[in-house]
Every structure is written in structure tokens, then in C-alpha cells.
Amino acid sequence: MAWRLRLAPEKTSFDFFRYQWITFGGSIALMIAAFVAWGVMGLNYGIDFKGGTTIRTESSQPVDVGAYRQTLEGQPLGDVSITEVFDPSFRADQHVAMIRIAAQDSTASVTPEVLQGVEDALSKLDPEIRFVSVESVGPKVSGELVWTSILAVGVSSIGILLYIWMRFEWQFALGGVLALLHDVFITIGIFAVFQIKFDLTIIAALLTILGYSINDTVVVFDRLRENLLKYKAMPLRDVMNLSVNETLSRTLMTSITTLIAVGCMLVLGGDVIRGFSLAIFLGVLLGTYSSVYVAKNIVLMIGLDRSDKPKKSDKNEFANVDA
Template sequence: MRLLKIVPDNTNIGFVRVRHIAFAITLVLTIAAIALVVTRGLNMGVDFAGGVSIEEKFTSPPPLDEVRSTVNALGLGEATLQQLGGPNNVTIRLPLPESTAPDAVDKMVEQVKGALEAKFRDAQFSNYSTVSGKVSDELVWRGGLAVLLAIIGIAIFSWLRYEWQFGVSTAVAIVHDVVMTLGFFALTQMVFDLNIVAAVLTIIGYSINDKMVIDDRIRENMRKYRRMGMRELIDQSVNETLPRTVMTSVTIMLALGALLIWGGHVLQGFTAAMMLGIVVGTYSSVYVSSSLLITLGLKPGVREDRAEAAAAKEKAERMTPRAGR
């Protein structure tokens, strides 16, 4: 088992010592990511930009890669495929046509229908529908609201569970993770759809799990080593949890690597977002979130939990002699 250890035991890395460099790098990357989102924008998928949804039925499960390449060869935009209601039913989503003519959508559907019938003899057109801009705007609003509420809820939980400094540092680190993911999609212009929103929410969940492990160890050591300085205490806490952090990240990256290679085109954006989120989330947990506690003024001697305080008070009352005895 020793050969499987990625991080050796009893590491003594000075993470806090380089916190100013880490803060500077984080700030620069965050500003660059925001600038990319503002200047280049996100390549919104059909879910957010609106589009046409075409349903095709086949007598046997079709090869999705061939279906996708056939539709993409028409030059109508990048097609998104889903098998809904069974492996023989394929839903093809395309962007709305640039033409504003009343029959523009009908012509697009006829093109797709003709190309698929020529390529696949068992292809049968079922129906089609359009997603309007109003519905797309609602999806953008609801997706952004879901991410925002997740960040706020996590920050409040950290505040109540630990100290307010933990809540602020966790919120800053998670916002950094989300902004970096958005900047990556603005840079690569990969399609940003509801699958990517799901990936972002998953990244938030992973990041908070990683940060909670480190925060728990920091608070535990604050009670155990009340006279130890915060720099030494945080370094020790992060080093103690480092094997778990690295091993968890490497394990997830192996699974995501398999999805990236063999998962197909549909999962490519989701997998890329998750892989970036794991790397960025691990970095922010180790170098940003924990070291930020010192900048926020966290001091040794953390307050006791309410349950512990109540137990201590009850114990003191039992040990105090009552009057008249």
C-alpha cells in the first residue's frame, strides 16, 4: 500500500507562506476570466439561445455519431442529440435559423428530414418544436439563480457551523471556482448548455466538500493547540488533510478522463468543465480558502458550540453546592 501513496506522510509544506503570491495569481486569473466572459461571451446552446427540436424515430438504435455528422454537414449549426423515450427515438436540437422568413424553420426541418432519410432508410420524421427566446431567457435566469443560491446557502452554513471567517473564505473560493469555469468556456467557445450548469453545481458540491474537510481539521486543531500561531496551525491542518485531498482529486480525475475519452460528444463539455473544476477547486481549497482565514482575522480560541457550552454549564451547575446544604 505504501507504493500507492501519492502524498508522503508527515508533509510539512508552507502553504501560508506563499499566500500573497496565491492571492495575486487568483486575482489575476479571476479578472482575466471575467474579461473573457464580458468580451467574448459564452457560446450558449439551444437550451439558452433558443432553437429547433426535431424528433426522429428509427426501427433500430442508430449510430449517434453518424446522425450527428450527417446533420452537422448541412451547415445549420452544431447539433445536440438525445435519446428520449427509448434508444430508437432521437431528439435533434439545432439553433434557430438566421433568416427571419416565416418558413425558415420549416425549410430547416425539411433539410434535416431529407438528409437523414437519405442516410438512414429506417429514419422516420415524428415532429418538431421551437424554443423561443423568452423561454431561453427564463432558463438563463433560473440557471444563474440556482448557482447563486447554492453559493449563498453554503456560505451561510459555513458561517453557522464554524465562524464567520469560514463562511466568507468559502464563498470567495467557490465564486473563484465558478468564475474560472465560465472563463474557460468563454475562451474555448465550447457550447454552454444545461449540462454545463449541472457541472457547475457539481463543482460547487465538490469544492464545499473539500473545504469542509480542511475547515473541520482547522477548527479541531484550534481547540487542540490553543497556543499555536494561526500560520503554523493552518499549515499543519492542510498538510494533515493533503493526502485525502489529493487522493480524492486524482480518483475523480481518472473517472473523468475515461468519460472524456470514451464518453462521446454529448459528455465532452460536462467532462471538461468537471476536470477544470476539480483542479481549480483543489487549488482554491489548499491555497486560497484556508490562508484567507488569516487575512480575515481568525484568531486561536474558537468559540465553543452551543451544545458544548450548554453541557459545560450544566456540569458546572451540578458541581456547584446548593445553598442551605
């Protein structure tokens, strides 16, 4: 028989409700703390949300992002983002970089003197560098991005709620979406407490968290639905415990393998994707926790009408849709 790695015994009987007032209550306390931190400390918005100036450069020399960043450290710039642009249409000797400088003191763009200082510093590093374009993003556009980002997260959550409602029951939909918001809000709270830069890449990470977390939750809910039909006389709490125990090995395997990949990105990926990687890492941890300790607890608190469960499942056209 081939050897297989197991992160959990084949059969477990953990009581995931034993300390529910600590686990579930702790989640509520963390969400409240996240809201307080968000409201009091605010977020350290990046260039996308604060506005600023973008400089596009071209050179026949390869772009050294580290050297660019080190050269600009002596300039009064504040938050600076430097990325190399890749395009199949570029010539072999065409190397393009985007330098984004955040606005300061509520101004829409940096001053001409500061721009000249940036150009002079980079020209000393690479005499062949050319400054192709300079564009400014004002506070109005940045404010629209904030609301668009909030709308994206909200619409995604509503779409997930409708999907779970059609596939299962409204109690499952409410429990699943509240668990998702638990993951998102606590992640945002951590970014607020530690004042980590918050930009559009973090919004992308939050949307990724929504997809990952609901996938994990659906696996637990799907097994719960099967067991509700199989063990009709068993108390709801016991059925939920059984369902989580039966899917525990899969949950741990998925989460740990994902954390290994994201952890490598977090440690080795550099400054450009560090915020994104951190948000995903936190989201995977919180998503795993909420699938086990939050989503099902909300369903238990709401309660399920199990008297007509078999009849309703036969009539529900979405009940047999594959995940």
C-alpha cells in the first residue's frame, strides 16, 4: 500500500462547539476591533487611492528597479512605486518603467521642482534614460476608485449570497456571507492597525479571499446537507460537528498547500507584491478558521427546519448542481 501524507487522522471526533463562546465570540470581538481601527486609525492608502503622479521612462539599458529605488531615496517623494513594464511589441532594446509618486498634502500632483529632481537623479544613474510621459491622478479620480472598490466587494458578496441561497438554504447563504465579511473586515483591520499600504492590489486580494473562503465553506455545507438527509434524528449540532470532522483533512490539506505557495511569495516576492501576498496569507488563515468556526455557528444560531428537508430537497432544482 502506497504511503500517503495525512494532516489529520482518517476519522476524527473533535467538538468544534466546545469553546464556541471563545472561538465565535473572539471572531465578533475581532470584527468590532477591526471596525474601530478602520474608523480611528484609517487606512494607509497607496497611490491608487490618494492620487499622485506617474512617470513613464524608456531606456536601452535594462531596468534595475532596486537601483531606481535606491537613487530616489534621497528625494522628498514619500510613497513611491516602481515597476517594469513588459510588452511583446517592445523592441529588444526597449526597456520601460513606470514610476508612481503619491500626492502629498492633498495636492493632485508633485511640484515641477520635485519632478526635475527625479529626472536629474535617474539621468545620473542611466544617461540614456528618456522620460516619455508624465501624468497626474487627482483626488476626485482616486475617490471614485475607493467607491468602485467597495462596490466590487459588495456586489461579489451579494452574488455569492444568491448562489448559496439557490444551492442550499437561505440560512446557509447568510452564514456563508457573514463568514466572508468576517475574513475581509479583519484583514482590513490588520492593515489599518499596522498602517500597511492599501492599494488596488489589496482589493484584488480581498476579492480572491472571497472566492477562496466560500469554496472552503461550500465543501463543509455540502457535506452537512448530505448528513442532514442521512442522519435525520441526530441533533443539528452533532450533524454539524460530524460534517466538519469528515471534511477536516481536505480543509487542512488545501489550506496548508495554499499557505506554502503564498508564504513563498510573501518572503521572496519583494516589496512590489508583499502587501498582496500578506492579504492573501491572512485571508487563507481567516477563511479556514471561519469555515470551521463561524459559518456553521451562524447557521446553528438561526436554526434549520428539518421536518420538510427531504421533500424540499427533491423539489429544489439547484440541489444537485455540482460545486
